[in-house]
Amino acid sequence: MSNAPGNSTAILLLAHGSPDSPEDVPKFLLNVTGGRPLPPEVIAEVQRRYQAIGKSPLTSITLKQAKLLSAKVQLLVYVGMRNWHPFVSETLKRMTTDGVRHAIVICLAPQNSQTSVGLYRTSLLSSPDPGLTFDFVESWHDHPHLIQAFAEKLKSGREQARKECGRDVPVIFTAHSVPSRTILEGDPYELQARQTAELVANAALLEESEWRFGFQSQGMSGGAWLGPTAEATIMDLKCSGHSGVFVQPIGFLCDHVEVLYDIDVVFKKFAEDQGMRLWRAESLNDSPLLTAALAELAQSRMAASKSA
Secondary structure, three states, rough: OOOOOOOEEEEEEEEEOOOOOHHHHHHHHHOOOOOOOOHHHHHHHHHHHHHHHHOOOOOHHHHHHHHHHHHOOOEEEEEOOOOOOEEEHHHHHHHHHHHOOEEEEEEOOOOOOOHHHHHHHHHHHHHHOOOOOEEEEEOOOOOOOHHHHHHHHHHHHHHHHHHOOOOOOEEEEEEEEOOOHHHHOOOHHHHHHHHHHHHOOOOHOOOHHHHEEEEEEOOOOOOEEEOHHHHHHHHHHHHHHOOOEEEEEEEOOOHHHHHHHHHHHHHHHHHOOOOEEEEEEEOOOHHHHHHHHHHHHHHHHHHHHOOO
């Protein structure tokens, strides 16, 4: 879609980024750490995870979601990745060339943390055009369409689990863990992640006793990370007499390594070792409800700007 005459506003979707192949992992990790070298064993472990899933579809899914959003709102929608191509800096240059003067920026991480959304905001400083302005969406963890999208995936997936198990299985909502110190510094991430989980549970008509919350994908660096872990939560449910568990990651919008490896491989194997079965909700990916949530976020920002 070309920018309509006189319309210099666009939408910019920001995401973490993912290497194109396991061979790209060392360079990708240097981008993640800001150039700080990691131990060889850490690099090898991350490469092994990407090899296990073949390739993360994060970039292709994000680009598809951008096309769906562009068609819905009739605006140019750009994608910028913080740690891999298309890098945010590359996308900002293209936006300037295309004549974009103002961008509504939405991070594809609904819950706000300085370790994710905060770094995305910082990446905008690479803009080559000081005249390019941004309307940055800080968080959208409680957007009704987002909640509905998660709830629909939960209900359909859990119904299938019930058919296979012969009974309802408890739900574990998960989100990516962050260093505990960030929460102590006032980061709203944990509160927002738990709020998302509660809203989805309510929308899916779950009783309080039917669901738990756990953090996943703790980093390999030192220091304390936010818990409880998903593994500890699975063990807790086992001790309560459950033989199955249904996992829904509400901190992630699409399939990538934290979903396809951490949940589908590691958690599933962990559950099996405990004599339990594990099911997972489908990721939102190119969900029409996700597109609707993004569209409403952008349109509300444009409306607010016009009325200001």
